[in-house]
Amino acid sequence: MNGDNGTSTQAPQMRALLFTDLCDSLILVERIGDAAAAELFQQHDRLVLTLQQQWNGRLIDRSDGLFLLFERAIDGLGFALEYQRELKRLSKQQNLELRARSGLHVGEVLTWENSAEAVKAGAKSLEVEGLAKPMAARLMMLARPGQILLSAVAESLTHRATSALGERAERLVWKSHGRWRFKGIPTTQEVYEVGEIGSAPLRTPRGSAKARRDIPLWRQPAALAAEALVLASLAVGGWLLLRPAPAIAFAERDWVVLGDVRNLTGEPLLDDSLDQAFRISLGQSKHVNVLSDIKVRETLAMMRQPGEAILDRRTAIEVAMRDGARAVIMPSVLEINGKLRVTVEVIDPANGNAVYSHSADGRGMESVLTSADQVVAALRDDLGEAMKDISRDSVPLPKVATSSIDALHAYAKGLAALYSQDFDSALMFFKQAAAVDPGFAFAYIGMMRIRHGQGDLEEALRLYDIAYGLRDRLTPRERLYLQAWGAQFGGAAMPAVAEQWRMMTELYPDDPAGHMNYSSALYGMGKYDAALVAARPLLLPQNPHRAFAQNYIGRIHLAVADAGQAQRMFKEAAALDQGASDVWLALSLAAAKDYEASEAIFAHRTLRGPGEQIERSSSLVDQGRFGEASALIERAKAECVDVADVCRVLDVIALHQQRLSGNPTPRTSYATILDVSLKKAEQQDAASRRESALFILATAYQTVRAGHSGTVRARAGVLKALTQKDDEPRARQLWALVQSALEIEVGQPQNALKLLEPFVNGDELYQVHVMLHDAYEALEDEAGQKQERDWLERQRGRAYAEELSSYVLQSLNLDDARRLQNSATQGAAVP
The missing domain is CATH 1.25.40 (Serine Threonine Protein Phosphatase 5, Tetratricopeptide repeat)
Structure with missing residues (x-):
């Protein structure tokens, strides 16, 4: 940079970066003259210095605009809002129009102090570098005059901390401007705007050569699509005329409810086996997501229905309405003239009408798996996916999972036991599935997850190796999932492990496993703010493990000194997990020194396992009750x-x-x-x-x-x-x-x-x-x-x-x- 690096921090730091630009400053100088402009800019500089001190900012660089660094994102936003307000006040005083555009981002940067000699020669006192810097600058350049744009990370961190802005927080308005592609930034970024009601432009930013909206081709200007339309019309014109419009226009990443199989064959083996076959086959689609069985049972409980209630047509429609699912899929199987017919209906929950229906026939029990694949392929075409995508992403169920109906039956039982946290039974069923079909990779992944959760890393690694050898019998999503585990089992450094899980969140944004493991890797490195952003999708209502996610996110809030938000998360989690989160609620109260409320929870709570005994003993140490803490740990050791x-x-x-x-x-x-x-x-x-x-x-x-x-x-x-x-x-x-x-x-x-x-x-x-x-x-x-x-x-x-x-x-x-x-x-x- 300047030939004198001075003293480097060496380790990256998480900081909020704010870029501002005073719009049309050269035109302003030409209009009012050099002398008046110099006086105006002196007032501006005094204003900036006051705001720096008020919002704990450090000015890194300035010319027509500002580059400031903040330890907290909310301080950066407070500066930007106050800067806009003060410019408006200064405009009225000077009878001029002064407007600035601002970009706020949060990310890791490297900083180093330049030596006194370098500063004396004209260098900045502090140098800042890192990918976060051009990201913040791109946001500022994208903004319209008077507009404050934020990255998704900055939006998340500031939105949850607006109480620090006082009464002004009530006047703020937030707006998403969708996803954008920035030059030099490898992935698309969601852009947000924030401002005060009546002042914020709330208009979509203008794109440029360095920033453009990430929109589908069909939504881009007609001129760009015309050539493709001319070429395509000759090939598909006739088909478009004959093919009826979809009864339900599905969007990518829509959710569907899979109802219970209507089994008219009298063979109980087909009940959960066919259900699992549909889940695995539909799971190969990137277009729709199947609402998990856990989430369905949770919704049934809210409907005051028993957890084992049959998810028939009427009940499935109500679940879909409550959980915002786009459609209900109702499978059935019956025997006709010695053949097994698998049928699937797609129902619009808005009116209860069946809009699609597909069937496939086969002979013998094993045929139902192939038949399920056939109707799912037809169904995916109805859901709006191009046939080329279906053929590229799909592998027949017998090849990707198992050709054995008995193995699939055991696997389904294992999943049900796993969701009920009956890990011993889950292991037994997964072992049985693998015994029936030794090539059933899903069964080994199920066992691997349990062994890893129990801390038996050596056995988990052995099971991973088996599953990896069978990776050709996995769906693309499960292969990526296994690849991320491979980085972890292979001893890769945690930053590399985190990157593997981040990739999964990009490709499968509705799969909670990717978000949970990515956030956990960041949490384990102490990157709490980044972990909180990564965990945000876990709070979606469709997440089957939402109670666990709320408990986990509560711990992140506790780690970033937000005890009030942590307590709220633990209370909500405890209401869903039958009090399993009560211990962490008690710890969050102890962290806030409300020992009386903390002890009241422990007084009515039986400790479960060594983990809770460790946490309880720590709360006793916090209160100086060393003898009780020591006695508890000795019992735990025994x-x-x-x-x-x-x-x-x-x-x-x-x-x-x-x-x-x-x-x-x-x-x-x-x-x-x-x-x-x-x-x-x-x-x-x-x-x-x-x-x-x-x-x-x-x-x-x-x-x-x-x-x-x-x-x-x-x-x-x-x-x-x-x-x-x-x-x-x-x-x-x-x-x-x-x-x-x-x-x-x-x-x-x-x-x-x-x-x-x-x-x-x-x-x-x-x-x-x-x-x-x-x-x-x-x-x-x-x-x-x-x-x-x-x-x-x-x-x-x-x-x-x-x-x-x-x-x-x-x-x-x-x-x-x-x-x-x-x-x-x-x-x-x-x-």
């Missing part, structure tokens, strides 16, 4: 059955809570855990080793904090190697924590500060600020201590919500939060 290495997590937490209770922790206890874990990690696959590395480094950090630094120093070489095997940001951060704790112990707190400062970018672990505080305390820097104490107090939610190796640091986080707040209170009380 009951622990180690499938996901959770027992060793309990061992580490138990040692910490023993120390809090006044019982000395023997050095050999930490040493034993470290040695056993290190030895085990040497024999693990890449994915398991990555998880073990995080646990081992977190344990090493707690070992130093417990006063056993010699144990860690003796193993420093092998511990450091853990951070070098895998490119994991969290592993590097944990190793920096270990090193900083050791530096403070030997009286070198300034070295600790240097180790930790590169990680302070919004994604950092709670313990980073604990160590920064302790380093400032060793340096007797009271201002630094207060800064870190204030951060730690604001981020109490993160102390609870931070997910790392089954919350192995949660108890320590809450102990430090209590300790430092108590020390601040005692210090303030000293005369």
